Amino acid sequence: KNEVEQSPQNLTAxxxxxxxxxxxxxxxxxxxHWLQQxxxxxxxxxxxxxxxxxxxxxxxxxxxxxxxxxSLHITASHPRDSAVxxxxxxxxxxxxxxxxxxxxxxxx
Amino acid sequence: GAVVSxxxxxxxxxxxxSVKIECxxxxxxxxxMFWYRQFPKQSLMLMATxxxxxxxxxxxxxxxxxxxxxxxxxxxxxxxxTSAHPEDSSFYICSARDWQAVNTEAFFGQGTRLTVV
Numbered sequence: 001k002n003e004v005e006q007s008p009q010n011l012t013a014x015x016x017x018x019x020x021x022x023x024x025x026x027x028x029x030x031x032x033h034w035l036q037q038x039x040x041x042x043x044x045x046x047x048x049x050x051x052x053x054x055x056x057x058x059x060x061x062x063x064x065x066x067x068x069x070x071s072l073h074i075t076a077s078h079p080r081d082s083a084v085x086x087x088x089x090x091x092x093x094x095x096x097x098x099x100x101x102x103x104x105x106x107x108x
Numbered sequence: 109g110a111v112v113s114x115x116x117x118x119x120x121x122x123x124x125x126s127v128k129i130e131c132x133x134x135x136x137x138x139x140x141m142f143w144y145r146q147f148p149k150q151s152l153m154l155m156a157t158x159x160x161x162x163x164x165x166x167x168x169x170x171x172x173x174x175x176x177x178x179x180x181x182x183x184x185x186x187x188x189x190t191s192a193h194p195e196d197s198s199f200y201i202c203s204a205r206d207w208q209a210v211n212t213e214a215f216f217g218q219g220t221r222l223t224v225v
Contacts, residue, residue, distance in 0.1 A: 033214050041146070041199045041219040048214070086152070088214070093157060093165075094205060095142050096214055100151040 003027050006087050006099035013106050019074040021102045023087030026068065033096060034061050034072045035086040043086075046072070077106045111135055112204050114217025121192055121224055129187045129220045131202035136215075137182035138204035143175075146199040155200075158185040192224040 005024045013019050025032070034046040047054050047061040049070065054061050058077075063070040074081055082105050088096040111134040121127050131141055141158040156177050157165045164177035176188040185204075189196055201219040 035214070035216075041201070041221060043201060043216040043219065045214050045216065088152075094140060095154045095157055096144075096152075096203070097154075098144075098152040 002099070003097050004087055004089055004099040006102050008102060009100065010103045011105070013077050013104070015078055015106055015108050017077050017106075019077050019081075019104065019106075021072045021085050021087075021104070023070045023072070023099055024068060025070075025087075025089050025097075027089065027091070027097070029089040029091075031090045032063055032070050033088045033090070034070075035088060037084040037086055037101065039083075046085075074104075079106045079108050082106050112138075112202065112215045112217045114202055114220055116220055117218055118221040119223070121222070123193055123224055124191055126188055126190045127192055127222060129189075129200055129202075129222075131185045131187070131204065131217050133183045133204045133206075133215070136204075136206040138185075138206065139182060141179060141185040141202055141204045143177065143185075143187050144201050144203070146201065152201065155187075189222065192222070194224045197222055197224045 003026050007022050031048050031050045033048050036044045049063045058075045060073040084101040084103050086101045087099040091097050113132045115130045139160050143155045144152045145155050146152045154167050155170045158177045158179040160179045160182050166172045179185040199221050202217040203214050
């Protein structure tokens with residue numbers, strides 16, 4: 001079993017839909033990251049969470065430490081949101097342990 | 109925000125040659141940099157942890173003599189793929205931590221797509 005599990009693996013949505021991507025982890029963490037990877041491979045850090053909830057624009061990230069679960073929400077989705085979204089947890093050495101990613105495609 | 113610059117963004121090389129990838133933190137000092145590799149349709153996997161002024165720590169299954177890492181300064185780490193083979197073709201990406209912050213955002217380079225022919 002992977003230490004970081006994401007669901008769904010693939011997600012297709014219509015423009016304007018509310019989107020949720022889930023992440024569960026099985027190891028102790030000091031922080032959880034949500035990352036966005038574009039088709040060219042470049043990675044952008046969206047959020048770093050250790051508790052509660054964070055919001056940035058149309059993006060919302062939540063984490064439940066007791067349940068070892070985090071969600072990334074996108075409100076009013078847009079085609080430019082199409083990308084791979086990756087959940088990653090920070091290991092004991094400071095490195096990140098990645099989920100396999102969720103490929104999101106938002107259709108106009 | 110903090111910026112990590114990785115160069116080159118893509119490279120094509122012949123089998124048997126060596127390729128050097130640079131990772132620079134532009135506006136902060138990074139005592140630790142991480143090198144990751146991503147094969148097509150796979151998740152990112154940690155290859156090695158690079159610490160300034162000391163030897164890198166390699167993950168199991170990563171050959172330290174093939175993937176040479178040098179972290180000679182607080183702003184630069186390099187990964188050299190020696191005697192490259194086609195199976196080394198992959199996406200390589202670095203990330204860096206700001207040494208002054210205990211728990212920081214992950215700052216990533218742009219990544220390097222290596223193709224060995």
